[in-house]
Amino acid sequence: MSVILEPENWVTDHSDYLYGYAVMRIYNKEDVLDLIQETFFVALKAKESFKGESTERTWLTAILKRKIIDYYRNKASNSTPDNKSGFFIESGRKQGHWKTDRIPGNMSFENDQIEKKEFQAILNNCLSLLPPSWAATFTLRSIEDLTTEEICKELNISSSNLWTMLHRAKLQLRECMQLKWFGKRKIN
Amino acid sequence: MSNRKNKVSVLLGSILASCEESTFLLSKRPHEKLRLKETVKVKIHLLTCHACRSFVKQMNFLLKGINKLKKEDNLFQLSPEEKSQIQQNLRDELKK
Numbered sequence: 001m002s003v004i005l006e007p008e009n010w011v012t013d014h015s016d017y018l019y020g021y022a023v024m025r026i027y028n029k030e031d032v033l034d035l036i037q038e039t040f041f042v043a044l045k046a047k048e049s050f051k052g053e054s055t056e057r058t059w060l061t062a063i064l065k066r067k068i069i070d071y072y073r074n075k076a077s078n079s080t081p082d083n084k085s086g087f088f089i090e091s092g093r094k095q096g097h098w099k100t101d102r103i104p105g106n107m108s109f110e111n112d113q114i115e116k117k118e119f120q121a122i123l124n125n126c127l128s129l130l131p132p133s134w135a136a137t138f139t140l141r142s143i144e145d146l147t148t149e150e151i152c153k154e155l156n157i158s159s160s161n162l163w164t165m166l167h168r169a170k171l172q173l174r175e176c177m178q179l180k181w182f183g184k185r186k187i188n
Numbered sequence: 189m190s191n192r193k194n195k196v197s198v199l200l201g202s203i204l205a206s207c208e209e210s211t212f213l214l215s216k217r218p219h220e221k222l223r224l225k226e227t228v229k230v231k232i233h234l235l236t237c238h239a240c241r242s243f244v245k246q247m248n249f250l251l252k253g254i255n256k257l258k259k260e261d262n263l264f265q266l267s268p269e270e271k272s273q274i275q276q277n278l279r280d281e282l283k284k
Contacts, residue, residue: 011275016265088208096206104242167215
């Protein structure tokens with residue numbers, strides 16, 4: 001039994017799903033819309049190569065996934081991290097300690113109930129504030145689940161640069177989540 | 189004497205890590221197996237450092253949240269206008 005492609009119904013059947021997938025990985029709404037559109041165009045061109053071995057949705061998602069990797073490759077190829085993260089004391093006896101104004105807060109996120117949608121919105125906002133190459137490493141590793149080797153190959157970076165950028169990404173992401181989370185609570 | 193002092197600091201350096209080094213290793217830990225020496229360093233550091241314990245806890249919470257989000261299918265939807273625009277463009281492309 002093989003699956004037949006129905007491009008006429010793609011938007012109705014799959015666009016929301018593809019949109020949800022892309023929103024988790026690309027943090028600029030315009031770019032997300034462009035990628036969805038391009039995914040359908042590419043799929044149309046590649047129609048003949050569809051062998052009916054997977055569902056239409058799986059096939060379209062694979063194309064979108066490839067588009068997302070290309071998106072980050074364009075933004076983050078050959079990038080190197082700056083010398084300093086800005087989070088830690090740079091010299092003297094306390095070198096390598098947290099700077100006092102950047103120490104992680106005591107709060108535990110866990111006690112806060114939060115709607116998934118709200119969580120996603122804060123997360124996306126924070127990820128959109130990262131330098132593109134940091135966002136690339138975090139997204140491809142922690143969300144897209146590419147392997148270290150795959151990311152290094154796609155972005156043409158060394159694994160040590162990958163780990164440094166991922167470190168920076170996580171430092172900044174955690175700090176941002178704390179600020180936005182706290183900020184919100186104060187308003188309420 | 190100073191030679192001995194050096195040896196002590198080298199020895200301490202191999203088991204004590206700064207917050208910077210610890211959070212670096214902690215960022216790597218969910219993705220790649222750390223070396224034994226690195227694991228020991230991180231464990232010792234976390235015993236004594238409250239700030240890095242917070243870092244790890246909050247980071248783990250975030251990653252867990254992300255994994256939950258990944259299982260959601262329908263959290264966000266395109267607006268009807270966006271959909272019809274995409275549909276229209278696709279139709280135009282189909283006609284070509």
